[in-house]
Every structure is written in C-alpha cells, then in structure tokens.
Amino acid sequence: MSIAFEPITGRYATLTLAGRPCRVYIEEAGKGIPLLCLHTAGADSRQFRHLMLDHAITDHYRVIAFDLPWHGKSLPPEGYEDEEYRLTTESYAEAILAVADALELDRPVLMGCSMGGRIVLHMGAHHARRFRALIGLEGADHQTPWYDTAWLDRADVHGGEICAAMVSGLVAPQSPKKYRWETLWGYLQSGPGVFRGDLYFYRQDSDYRDRTHLIDTKACPMYLLTGEYDYSCTPEDTKRTAASIPGATAQIMKELGHFPMSENPAKFRDYILPILESIRSKGSA
Amino acid sequence: MNDKDIADIFMRLPALVNQDAPLVRRGRWCTTTLMIATGAVPLYLSIVDGKIADITCGPTLMRSWRFAIRADADAWRRFWQPLPEPGFNDVLAMSRFGRATIEGDLQPLMANLRYFKEVLEAPRRAALAGAAA
Numbered sequence: 001m002s003i004a005f006e007p008i009t010g011r012y013a014t015l016t017l018a019g020r021p022c023r024v025y026i027e028e029a030g031k032g033i034p035l036l037c038l039h040t041a042g043a044d045s046r047q048f049r050h051l052m053l054d055h056a057i058t059d060h061y062r063v064i065a066f067d068l069p070w071h072g073k074s075l076p077p078e079g080y081e082d083e084e085y086r087l088t089t090e091s092y093a094e095a096i097l098a099v100a101d102a103l104e105l106d107r108p109v110l111m112g113c114s115m116g117g118r119i120v121l122h123m124g125a126h127h128a129r130r131f132r133a134l135i136g137l138e139g140a141d142h143q144t145p146w147y148d149t150a151w152l153d154r155a156d157v158h159g160g161e162i163c164a165a166m167v168s169g170l171v172a173p174q175s176p177k178k179y180r181w182e183t184l185w186g187y188l189q190s191g192p193g194v195f196r197g198d199l200y201f202y203r204q205d206s207d208y209r210d211r212t213h214l215i216d217t218k219a220c221p222m223y224l225l226t227g228e229y230d231y232s233c234t235p236e237d238t239k240r241t242a243a244s245i246p247g248a249t250a251q252i253m254k255e256l257g258h259f260p261m262s263e264n265p266a267k268f269r270d271y272i273l274p275i276l277e278s279i280r281s282k283g284s285a
Numbered sequence: 286m287n288d289k290d291i292a293d294i295f296m297r298l299p300a301l302v303n304q305d306a307p308l309v310r311r312g313r314w315c316t317t318t319l320m321i322a323t324g325a326v327p328l329y330l331s332i333v334d335g336k337i338a339d340i341t342c343g344p345t346l347m348r349s350w351r352f353a354i355r356a357d358a359d360a361w362r363r364f365w366q367p368l369p370e371p372g373f374n375d376v377l378a379m380s381r382f383g384r385a386t387i388e389g390d391l392q393p394l395m396a397n398l399r400y401f402k403e404v405l406e407a408p409r410r411a412a413l414a415g416a417a418a
Binding site for chain 2: 030084146147151154155157158161164165166168169173174228229231270
C-alpha cells in the first residue's frame, strides 16, 4: 500500500498563555528561513496549506502556521464554557512570541492576514528585533466598522452560517470556486463566538495609529499587500497605513480579496514570491 | 438603465429563484417579507419556505415588511455585471461604501444571509449562464 502524504507535519504542544496551559496545534513544511504565518479572524492555519506545498517557497523557507487557542485544532483553555472569548493585542502578541520561543525560531519572517496583518504592525513597533521581516496581508492600522458583530454570536442566527456569509463577499469573484468554498469552510466550522471574539481585538483593541511611527523598517522591513476586492481592509486603508511608515511598501493585488493565500493560491504566489526572494537575498547579503 | 428597467429585472426573481432547487433548499426555513428598492421604486417580496411566493411593484401605501434593501439603479446595474468591479460584487460591499442601505428588523436577513445574497445575485448568475450557453 502506498499513500501520497503531503509534506506537511502537524504537532501539538501545550504552551502557557495568559498564565494558563493551552494545547496548541502547529504545522509546518520546508526548510530554511522560518516563515511564521498568522490566520485570519475566525479561521485557522489551513489557510496557509498552499504555501506549504509550494516548492518555490519550501525549498528556502520553513513555513510554520499555528491555530490560536479556540481556533482550528487548538483547544480553548479549561473553563472556556463559562467565558466570553476576547482576543486582545496583549494575548495575541503573547501567543505569537510563545510559539516562536517554543520552536526556538531565529528571527522568523512574520506574515499575518487580516487581524494577522494588523498585529504585525504592533510586532514591528514593539518587537522588531525578534523578526527578520514583517508581511501584512490585508493589513491596516485600524478599521472603520462596517457591520454589527453582535450578529455573529446569537442564539437565533446560526453561528457558522452567518460567519461565512458575512465574509463571503470578501473573496474576489475571480477566485476559483473550490478555493472560495474551502476558505469559507473554515468560517462555517468556527466555534461559537470565536470570530466575534477575534473582532474584539480587530475593532476595539488594535487602533495602531498611535504606534506606526515606531516601526523601523531599516531594522525590520515591512511589506503590506492587500487585494483590490477587500472591502473590510480596503486598499485605501493599507495605502494610508504604509504612508505612515517610512520605508514600508504597499502593493494592491489585482483580482484578489481578503484571503489571498487560500482563495487564489496561484494568483497570490505572483505577489508573495518576489517578496520572499527579496527577504532571502537581503539575508544572505 | 433606469428604475423601471431595474424593477423589471427584479420582477424576474420568482422565476429565477423558485426553479433553483439548491437555493430554495437553503432558504427552506425562511418565511418573511422584505422590500427591495431601486431609487424611488419599491418592490415587496413575500418569501415562503425559501420560495418567492409573491412580488409586487409599488409603491403601495402602508405596506409592511420586516427588512429593506435599497440602492439606486446605477448600483444595481453594476452589482449585476458578470464580473462586478470592487465594491459592487456583494450587497454588503455596497452597504459598506454607502451604495446600498439595509434597514428594518435584520434577523430574518442575518439568519438567511447566504440565501438572500444569492437571491439578489440571481440575475447576475442568469446573465453568466446565458453568456455561457
């Protein structure tokens, strides 16, 4: 019997986060410069599976993605049943650094999407020495709310269905149907109140207009990439943010939306490969 | 296209929706009323178990509805393009950018958001299917 395993390895580890043990799922593929990937709100690390199967990336990068507690295959902490989940800048940054420390990563490249694209700004402002470069996908310094997140966690509205339907239009119309619906499956599967709890961070606890000036792109380069169909983090939001960070680059990706790495992997690699090559060439210089 | 042209397209929704078995199944728990407006022209829809049981072009004085979605003719025309431009590919995008308003008791809309998005997009799908035929 032969079985065609993908070259992705997933493992579990218990990390102490906010003083509590949390069983966290981490997967990776490839060898080389560590590339630590952060999923979007209400989703999980599967969004990065295409990067992990792309030899043009994994020949040079060790691609690592983890599910935040409450997401994907990571568990919520003990006692979750009586808690309202809320992600904060503090707890998000702690989780990222804890994973990087646990894996003993040497100045990884940090790449996050959406709320992951938001937190890279904070990491650039306050933890730049820990990272080789920062890549913000669908990232900006703050967001103008465009719907009431209370709808995401109500007894009279199906949680999975509303989370997916709320974000479905953020996938570009050009994206392949199978990847559109794979991307939305992550939202259909999300735990009750988790997407809303992530959006607490995104809307209430991460207005970073006060700290983008602290980002030193000479010490840690920053790349911002946003899809033209993203109306949650709009191209204008990203361009405004990049303009406030000397040395940051911003690129608007044609025919892509809010989930570039999972909604249209072939299109996304046209944008991400040159950036990863640039980071690699600077590292060897 | 003016409001009359757009309203004529909306009047085709019962034929487009009620023969779409997956869409009707998706809305099988949905029985409600809504108003869709193009400019000053309102259309009143009655949904019963995922089918459009009735659509009436107004205005009708004192007609009631649970929720309403309003946009002008230009926005609906751009929304229905086979490849809509950014900002017009989804009714929530139009709402976000001030090109549509969504108001009233939104519970039936939110409980069936995928269903209602696909009802509104039915003319776009029909145009695409027609182009492919």
